[in-house]
Amino acid sequence: xxxxxxxxxxxxxxxxxxxxxxxxxxxxxxxxxxxxxxxxxxxxxxxxxxxxxxxxxxxxxxxxxxxxxxxxxxxxxxxxxxxxxxxxxxxxxxxxxxxxxxxxxxxxxxxxxxxxxxxxxxxxxxxxxxxxxxxxxxxxxxxxxxxxxxxxxxxxxxxxxxxxxxxxxxxxxxxxxxxxxxxxxxxxxxxxxxxxxxxxxxxxxxxxxxxxxxxxxxxxxxxxxxxxxxxxxxxxxxxxxxxxxxxxxxxxxxxxxxxxxxxxxxxxxxxxxxxxxxxxxxxxxxxxxxxx
Amino acid sequence: xxxxxxxxxxxxxxxxxxxxxxxxxxxxxxxxxxxxxxxxxxxxxxxxxxxxxxxxxxxxxxxxxxxxxxxxxxxxxxxxxxxxxxxxxxxxxxxxxxxxxxxxxxxxxxxxxxxxxxxxxxxxxxxxxxxxxxxxxxxxxxxxxxxxxxxxxxxxxxxxxxxxxxxxxxxxxxxxxxxxxxxxxxxxxxxxxxxxxxxxxxxxxxxxxxxxxxxxxxxxxxxxxxxxxxxxxxxxxxxxxxx
Amino acid sequence: xxxxxxxxxxxxxxxxxxxxxxxxxxxxxxxxxxxxxxxxxxxxxxxxxxxxxxxxxxxxxxxxxxxxxxxxxxxxxxxxxxxxxxxxxxxxxxxxxxxxxxxxxxxxxxxxxxxxxxxxxxxxxxxxxxxxxxxxxxxxxxxxxxxxxxxxxxxxxxxxxxxxxxxxxxxxxxxxxxxxxxxxxxxxxxxxxxxxxxxxxxxxxxxxxxxxxxxxxxxxxxxxxxxxxxxxxxxxxxxxxxxxxxxxxxxxxxxxxxxxxxxxxxxxxxxxxxxxxxxxxxxxxxxxxxxxxxxxxxxxxxxxxxxxxxxxxxxxxxxxxxxxxxxxxxxxxxxxxxx
Numbered sequence: 018x019x020x021x022x023x024x025x026x027x028x029x030x031x032x033x034x035x036x037x038x039x040x041x042x043x044x045x046x047x048x049x050x051x052x053x054x055x056x057x058x059x060x061x062x063x064x065x066x067x068x069x070x071x072x073x074x075x076x077x078x079x080x081x082x083x084x085x086x087x088x089x090x091x092x093x094x095x096x097x098x099x100x101x102x103x104x105x106x107x108x109x110x111x112x113x114x115x116x117x118x119x120x121x122x123x124x125x126x127x128x129x130x131x132x133x134x135x136x137x138x139x140x141x142x143x144x145x146x147x148x149x150x151x152x153x154x155x156x157x158x159x160x161x162x163x164x165x166x167x168x169x170x171x172x173x174x175x176x177x178x179x180x181x182x183x184x185x186x187x188x189x190x191x192x193x194x195x196x197x198x199x200x201x202x203x204x205x206x207x208x209x210x211x212x213x214x215x216x217x218x219x220x221x222x223x224x225x226x227x228x229x230x231x232x233x234x235x236x237x238x239x240x241x242x243x244x245x246x247x248x249x250x251x252x253x254x255x256x257x258x259x260x261x262x263x264x265x266x267x268x269x270x271x272x273x274x275x276x277x278x279x280x281x282x283x284x285x286x287x288x289x290x291x292x293x294x295x296x297x298x299x300x301x302x303x304x305x306x307x308x309x
Numbered sequence: 310x311x312x313x314x315x316x317x318x319x320x321x322x323x324x325x326x327x328x329x330x331x332x333x334x335x336x337x338x339x340x341x342x343x344x345x346x347x348x349x350x351x352x353x354x355x356x357x358x359x360x361x362x363x364x365x366x367x368x369x370x371x372x373x374x375x376x377x378x379x380x381x382x383x384x385x386x387x388x389x390x391x392x393x394x395x396x397x398x399x400x401x402x403x404x405x406x407x408x409x410x411x412x413x414x415x416x417x418x419x420x421x422x423x424x425x426x427x428x429x430x431x432x433x434x435x436x437x438x439x440x441x442x443x444x445x446x447x448x449x450x451x452x453x454x455x456x457x458x459x460x461x462x463x464x465x466x467x468x469x470x471x472x473x474x475x476x477x478x479x480x481x482x483x484x485x486x487x488x489x490x491x492x493x494x495x496x497x498x499x500x501x502x503x504x505x506x507x508x509x510x511x512x513x514x515x516x517x518x519x520x521x522x523x524x525x526x527x528x529x530x531x532x533x534x535x536x537x538x539x540x541x542x543x544x545x546x547x548x549x550x551x552x
Numbered sequence: 553x554x555x556x557x558x559x560x561x562x563x564x565x566x567x568x569x570x571x572x573x574x575x576x577x578x579x580x581x582x583x584x585x586x587x588x589x590x591x592x593x594x595x596x597x598x599x600x601x602x603x604x605x606x607x608x609x610x611x612x613x614x615x616x617x618x619x620x621x622x623x624x625x626x627x628x629x630x631x632x633x634x635x636x637x638x639x640x641x642x643x644x645x646x647x648x649x650x651x652x653x654x655x656x657x658x659x660x661x662x663x664x665x666x667x668x669x670x671x672x673x674x675x676x677x678x679x680x681x682x683x684x685x686x687x688x689x690x691x692x693x694x695x696x697x698x699x700x701x702x703x704x705x706x707x708x709x710x711x712x713x714x715x716x717x718x719x720x721x722x723x724x725x726x727x728x729x730x731x732x733x734x735x736x737x738x739x740x741x742x743x744x745x746x747x748x749x750x751x752x753x754x755x756x757x758x759x760x761x762x763x764x765x766x767x768x769x770x771x772x773x774x775x776x777x778x779x780x781x782x783x784x785x786x787x788x789x790x791x792x793x794x795x796x797x798x799x800x801x802x803x804x805x806x807x808x809x810x811x812x813x814x815x816x817x818x819x820x821x822x823x824x825x826x827x828x829x830x831x832x833x834x835x836x837x838x839x840x841x842x843x844x845x846x847x848x849x850x851x852x853x854x855x856x857x858x859x860x861x862x863x864x865x866x867x868x869x870x871x872x873x874x875x876x877x878x879x880x881x882x883x884x885x886x887x888x889x890x891x
Contacts, residue, residue: 110668111610119848126841241679244672283683286676386755400746411743412754424739
């Protein structure tokens with residue numbers, strides 16, 4: 018029982034980080050109907066950037082998030098304008114998959130060239146410390162990562178529901194044509210939306226780099242998990258992504274503890290298939306365009 | 310006598326808005342029934358619910374005596390109910406002949422035969438000819454004008470030999486000559502026994518062509534009757550003019 | 553009636569003859585080796601295209617079926633003992649059918665969702681198969697991989713049987729493609745790609761058509777995998793079931809023209825030798841990934857329909873101004889079905 022609860026705690030903490038990673042993905046789909054398969058690669062890029070900032074410039078990984086966010090945002094806007102905007106809207110869903118996959122490969126290629134394929138990890142001094150709460154061990158880094166993820170997700174939520182820009186985003190998600198008629202600049206929303214998506218990815222990458230060793234090829238594993246989370250939660254639903262991420266995190270951790278770590282990685286996919294058999298629109302998604 | 314097509318207490322909301330709010334109506338066989346109502350009254354939504362393109366929150370549809378909780382467009386088409394769309398949906402990448410042939414129902418084993426048999430093609434060309442499109446038979450549907458697409462779409466749904474055709478604004482966005490063409494085809498097919506259920510904004514056409522006329526407002530039926538009576542009904546006028 | 557113009561048949565036979573003659577004209581080992589991989593990708597791209605090009609359902613897990621075929625072949629040797637020599641080739645049709653049968657339940661689950669989610673589900677499929685390969689030790693030997701026997705072929709023409717087998721599978725793939733494209737199934741698939749909801753609405757048996765395409769696509773890829781396993785002599789989970797294989801096949805289909813019959817073959821013909829050359833001259837660096845990415849992006853943005861349709865458009869545009877096709881010639885020629 019103790020082991021199970023320990024696993025649940027670990028699962029929740031991991032799930033929180035997954036939620037942050039997945040939020041950008043589902044946001045991109047909701048706004049632009051773009052499936053950003055490069056999200057994993059951007060997270061890894063964020064991890065490498067944070068790693069370099071820490072190892073060469075002694076910037077604490079959490080602080081590096083502040084540095085990377087504006088850069089990542091700008092990069093996201095540029096990527097969207099150059100590669101995604103030219104796609105015709107009726108083909109965008111399909112082609113975005115391939116275009117972003119190509120971008121992911123590009124990232125992987127560049128990162129491999131610069132960093133080679135050795136595994137890295139960002140290891141600040143406090144990386145091995147842990148707290149003991151009610152008899153359960155909680156790694157400080159994972160707790161902080163969870164905390165940061167919650168914070169960023171909260172900021173995201175507030176932005177979406179309390180600012181004009183956020184309203185514009187939500188309007189575009191629900192009904193792009195009407196939103197356009199009401200003066201929302203769909204192109205601008207798409208570009209900035211993608212920028213946000215990339216910024217959350219790099220932030221997540223910074224924390225990811227502390228809890229798992231990574232190399233340029235790590236994005237495959239990441240993106241496959243994130244895609245399952247996003248589909249499970251319903252493409253375009255932010256709340257769904259969060260719930261699904263937490264669910265998957267816990268499920269994987271519990272299965273790893275109770276059964277075996279090697280089979281636990283299959284968890285994601287098996288759950289996905291099981292859910293899709295009964296609810297093709299995911300747990301929280303709607304069959305039509307979802308609301309964030 | 311039970312109606313050919315019936316909707317009972319259909320409800321559907323989007324977010325907080327009830328687009329269809331307890332809509333019950335019936336279409337009798339052999340009629341050209343109109344569905345009218347101010348913008349936003351839920352006409353197209355009702356069509357979508359009846360034909361299974363949208364799932365209803367509650368309510369049922371009865372067709373040919375069978376009650377359907379979740380209508381399926383494929384089954385309905387095979388059963389003799391087809392519909393057109395406001396935007397005139399056709400298969401743009403296929404030729405006109407192919408557009409029609411793909412709608413011809415096949416037995417399972419026929420699915421491995423060649424795409425277009427002599428017989429299929431002949432039938433398709435004949436139908437295209439009736440609609441004045443035979444000279445474009447092997448052009449891609451994507452090359453057609455909007456009015457031509459509407460005709461093609463109409464022709465396509467006829468390939469299923471339907472008993473009832475639901476037309477969603479068949480004359481919107483087309484020139485007056487096309488309006489007349491559409492009307493003529495509807496009359497001719499009606500004379501041969503086909504039932505029509507038509508969403509229309511063109512009141513003149515409705516007055517000329519349809520009886521009865523069902524009026525929708527705020528997602529529910531408010532009135533039904535002969536065109537002349539409906540035209541003068543205060544509730545209807547209120548719906549169109551009022552808040 | 554299926555039309556196969558005399559021109560189309562001649563081109564097809566001519567090309568096949570060239571393919572068959574190739575290893576005899578250029579018998580150096582490294583050349584035939586490239587030839588094998590080129591034809592292999594021709595199969596992968598052509599088979600992918602049946603679902604991805606004709607129906608518009610982009611499967612990103614195509615490599616999973618390739619891998620299943622590879623493992624099926626290796627397992628057949630390891631656990632069933634089919635022996636060496638030409639037997640592993642004789643077993644190929646069974647492997648194709650086996651993978652196809654396995655694909656049926658997979659298709660049934662995967663095709664329940666709409667096209668965007670489908671792509672994601674197929675990515676998951678790839679990883680599931682890879683994980684299974686890693687974890688089912690008793691069957692697949694896990695990360696240590698499985699080995700195939702070294703066949704007793706003569707050293708000087710060692711690659712020849714593999715090459716010819718691959719060409720055989722390729723011919724099957726192209727024939728299957730042609731048969732589907734000119735048949736009712738093809739018509740249904742093109743309608744589905746255009747407007748699936750509408751296709752349902754005019755009574756098209758959508759699920760049946762998609763499943764046929766999916767299963768056919770899988771079986772063909774499986775056969776290519778079977779030959780690959782025998783040729784390599786040794787298969788590991790991460791190489792037999794590799795996302796880059798899918799991305800390669802997809803890229804080639806796009807380059808040549810997805811939705812056409814010969815497009816994927818053309819794409820493979822261009823890209824595989826190029827990629828092999830780059831890998832050779834650039835060494836083991838991952839720079840070829842950047843090249844892949846660059847080519848892909850360029851095609852997406854400049855020539856999204858691929859070479860064959862773009863060329864066909866160009867030719868049509870230069871016809872006499874009345875635009876009407878020559879009598880008897882359909883606007884959608886069999887070999888150049890619009891994407």
